[in-house]
Amino acid sequence: MPSYKLYYFNVRSRAEVSRLIFAAAGEKYEDVRYEQDEWPAHKDEMPLGQIPVLEVDGVKLPQSRTIARYLAKQFHLAGKDNFEQAKVDAVVDTIYDLLNAFATPFFEKDEAKKEELTKKFLSEELPKHLQNFETLGKLYGNGGHFFVDNQLTWADLLFYNYIQSFMEFKADCLNNFPWLQQNRAEVEKQPKIAEYLKNRPNLQF
Amino acid sequence: MSSSTIYSLHYFNGRGRAEATRLIFAQAGQKFEDLRHTQDEWAKLKGQMPLGQIPVLEFDGEKLPQSLAIARYAARKTKLAGKDDLESAKCDVIVDTMQEVNEAYYHAWFHIKDAQQKETEQTKFKSDTLPQKLTGLETLMNKFGNGTWAVGDNVTWADLLVFDSIQNVLKIDDQALEKHATLKKNHEAVKKLPNIAAYLANRKETAF
Numbered sequence: 211m212p213s214y215k216l217y218y219f220n221v222r223s224r225a226e227v228s229r230l231i232f233a234a235a236g237e238k239y240e241d242v243r244y245e246q247d248e249w250p251a252h253k254d255e256m257p258l259g260q261i262p263v264l265e266v267d268g269v270k271l272p273q274s275r276t277i278a279r280y281l282a283k284q285f286h287l288a289g290k291d292n293f294e295q296a297k298v299d300a301v302v303d304t305i306y307d308l309l310n311a312f313a314t315p316f317f318e319k320d321e322a323k324k325e326e327l328t329k330k331f332l333s334e335e336l337p338k339h340l341q342n343f344e345t346l347g348k349l350y351g352n353g354g355h356f357f358v359d360n361q362l363t364w365a366d367l368l369f370y371n372y373i374q375s376f377m378e379f380k381a382d383c384l385n386n387f388p389w390l391q392q393n394r395a396e397v398e399k400q401p402k403i404a405e406y407l408k409n410r411p412n413l414q415f
Numbered sequence: 416m417s418s419s420t421i422y423s424l425h426y427f428n429g430r431g432r433a434e435a436t437r438l439i440f441a442q443a444g445q446k447f448e449d450l451r452h453t454q455d456e457w458a459k460l461k462g463q464m465p466l467g468q469i470p471v472l473e474f475d476g477e478k479l480p481q482s483l484a485i486a487r488y489a490a491r492k493t494k495l496a497g498k499d500d501l502e503s504a505k506c507d508v509i510v511d512t513m514q515e516v517n518e519a520y521y522h523a524w525f526h527i528k529d530a531q532q533k534e535t536e537q538t539k540f541k542s543d544t545l546p547q548k549l550t551g552l553e554t555l556m557n558k559f560g561n562g563t564w565a566v567g568d569n570v571t572w573a574d575l576l577v578f579d580s581i582q583n584v585l586k587i588d589d590q591a592l593e594k595h596a597t598l599k600k601n602h603e604a605v606k607k608l609p610n611i612a613a614y615l616a617n618r619k620e621t622a623f
Binding site for chain 2: 257258259266269271272273275276277279280283284292293295296297299300302303304310342345346349
């Protein structure tokens with residue numbers, strides 16, 4: 211059995227999908243959470259000077275998307291064959307496209323401009339992205355409510371985590387997307403996920 | 416890959432987000448339909464693609480969007496994704512890091528319309544983003560590879576995607592690899608792969 215150590219800050223953000231994967235799989239790992247003032251002392255220990263990093267049997271892997279894909283593969287949450295894994299990857303990449311699009315308003319320094327851009331994004335851009343997710347779910351979901359082949363994969367867990375953050379900004383953003391609402395409900399219902407969600411620290415992002 | 420299945424790669428007439436997959440197919444000697452759509456053709460096809468975007472890999476009645484999902488699928492099929500899951504993950508780390516450079520490049524060179532902002536972003540790319548990421552890639556190749564190949568002892572899709580991306584980088588700064596011995600050696604090694612050399616010799620120059 212390999213030993214896993216996940217290094218990140220004490221936030222959800224880029225590591226939460228991996229924590230959800232461990233939880234869904236019922237697998238143990240060391241969940242290292244650095245405080246902001248602790249991090250500088252450890253920066254040079256990480257290959258790219260960034261976290262999250264997954265250490266597996268002494269090998270350090272940076273890049274949150276890669277970490278999640280690797281863990282999902284180990285725990286059978288990545289899709290059952292190459293093509294299913296590719297469909298999962300396509301959903302995942304579409305989620306990251308949404309995050310990258312939101313970066314512009316999110317990182318705007320001028321407060322007034324930020325508020326304006328964020329409002330515009332949430333009302334005009336976000337629905338287009340959400341429509342894309344519904345399209346993929348209906349195309350690949352094989353009639354079920356998980357994104358790929360009617361089975362839980364890390365695509366569902368990634369979507370669950372990041373839409374939670376968007377719902378902090380706009381609580382009703384999924385109102386016109388029943389399939390997506392159902393998808394999140396299915397994730398929350400999984401017993402090991404429900405247990406994890408009940409016990410995890412309450413973090414805003 | 417199955418010999419009876421026809422793989423059609425839909426994109427525009429350019430390297431862009433499809434070239435990594437074309438290089439993977441070339442290295443593997445895998446036949447595919449290299450569809451290069453004009454803007455008019457694309458306007459008619461757009462509604463048929465899952466996300467209204469290309470590249471899309473079409474085969475057996477299925478359509479797969481997202482350039483990296485396509486490339487990784489092709490790499491796994493043609494055994495260019497490392498010898499086990501950990502090597503595959505190391506390929507993905509290098510790909511993700513190179514892709515950060517690519518996205519910053521697309522943003523600063525193609526997405527921004529405001530001239531002042533464009534200049535600021537391009538300067539930032541050349542002075543901050545690019546040097547930092549190339550140093551990171553050099554570190555990763557030294558950790559994961561054998562001094563020639565990015566991961567392990569053989570060519571993988573990480574080498575091919577990096578090769579394609581570095582071609583854009585060299586257009587911006589032709590000295591970019593001089594500080595990075597492993598990246599430079601890796602770049603030369605990819606060029607010398609027989610199937611890649613043949614592919615590059617026949618490849619027509621495109622605008623992007």
